[in-house]
Amino acid sequence: MLHKNTLLCAALSAALWGAAAAPSQAAVVASLKPVGFIAAAIADGVTETQVLLPDGASEHDYSLRPSDVKRLQNADLVVWIGPEMEAFMDKTTSAFPEGKKVTISTLDGVKPLLIKGVDDDDHADEHDHGSAEKSDADHHHGEYNMHLWLSPEIARLSAVAIHDKLVELMPQSRAKLDANLKDFEAQLAAADKQVGSELAPLKNKGYFVFHDAYGYYEKHYGLTSLGHFTVNPEIQPGAQRLHEIRTQLVEQKATCVFAEPQFRPAVVEAVARGTSVRMGTLDPLGISIPVSKTSYAAFLTQLANQYASCLKGD
Template identity: 35%
Template sequence: MPAVLSIPALAVPALLFAGSMWAADAPVVVTSIKPIHSLVSAIMQGVGEPELIVDGAASPHTYSLKPSNARALQEAKVVFWVGPNLEAFLEKPLEALGSNASVVELENAPGLTKLPFREGGAFEAHDDGDHETAAADDHAHEAAGAGHDDGHGHEESHAHHDDHEEHEHGHGAFDTHLWLDPMNAKAMAAVITTTLVAADPANALTYQANAKTLDDKLTALDKEIAATVAPVKDKPFVVFHDAYQYFEHRYGIRVAGSITVSPETIPGAERVSEIHRKVGELGATCVFAEPQFEPRLVNVVIEGTSARSGVLDPEAATLKTGPDLYFTLLRGIAESMKACLSST
């Protein structure tokens, strides 16, 4: 009869205590949005779980900090966010609550590809005051004052012609959806790893091993997505808002334009009519909505054209958090594009 290993009763509480001490040793790490949370989660596997501020279907463009978020920032040893151009709601709370934490703006990661805002042509000018929006919206924008930021990093048009004003708070005029290029994810992951190793050297080997695994997976993901979209990359399409430039740039995809640059600014009738015309003129094969916004505008844009509608989710609004989210997000965008564009 095989020997049975028994653990003395007094040893069980000791083992449980040791496990709780292991969990307590993990530093409190806070992340801003789901894609960043996913990258940090992958690197922290086996050590701890980072906290997430913008959870569920919430958007960083319109988010209001909750008391639980404020507590997390106060307790944090490390905070990762893209930066004030994207999560404007975090700028002042981080100054007030995150003073004891290492606060890392990933938009400053070395090696990032940064793309300027697109203006002109089929794209709406980034001036936060759509000339075709309703008079009430125009009045609201005027009341907000000159140099208003819409929370999406889009300064009013005059700010783009004034370098001093544009950079006086350290905000650059670039598209902030940086994570939609896996090579940018690699650059951000490198900074995340360095920061975690410095903050928690006891777990350095785990962080570094996880980072190597993540880097290899991102390389494979890049090749996979390139193959997925290759058959449809020359078919033009229109998006609800201009959030996909990094994805398009990386994979040579042909975008025809966007309905609006800011998902919080509802375009007026003239803007919708203009896009409707351009869908026909440019031969756009698909118009993509986003899960957190009503598809009504997209339906109006494609009415009477041969274009189809699809859904893209640039901020992972509908996805479950965790280390796999980033990969699900990128694959989802690629597969949605292929499915919609292949059927036209």
């Protein structure tokens, strides 16, 4: 009986992973769009890069569709942050062989760069605003902030890891993969320098964001976030909550308050109404940027422009 079960397991495993050998279906599958930006730069001209999370969806409450599961099963390589961020992938991806996935949060070079997440005490008042806001406040993914794609250093380490895995899987493409990594590192260095210059004069301008996503970017470029409000974009905050936010904006002399593309403008306007605070939008997932070999540099630059246009008052 044990022998039969072993054979059955082997057959199922072969059926599941054998599909990856079919080049017509195979690809690098990235969890989120910015992760796809990094992967696409390395895989360019070698294999296709696909992104699981659709534009406009939230990584915090997405559920895999049967077509998503099939794409994962057929993938040459799966790239994700880890189960603390993409909980929707955890069951499927944890079963993958290590040789077919890159888990960015567990890379040796990344671990020392992790920033602590927000303490639960910081969100105590939010936990009183109903279960919908509680679930949003709870998405800080455990001990560390897991929005790792917003760190240029972690993006470079991720690119190296993706390169190394693809070289193992496709040794015949080594020359192209090596060239792609070199190109990516050059693009990243140029964008990083340009963004640093653009943001340097704005380092002392205070602002608030709705979503605690930007810690790595802010730390890297020395920006001064005064705080964040994990407002569930699906729910209009109550009058008391808006009053608390507005009071903090005024008391801390914020220049800007930033929403995200999925937040209704009415929420931002309600928060800023009656203050001199300007309103801006930050897009932490690069929704408007198509996936290509130059996307990650464009993503860093777009965020810099979004910060600067509000903080400078353009």
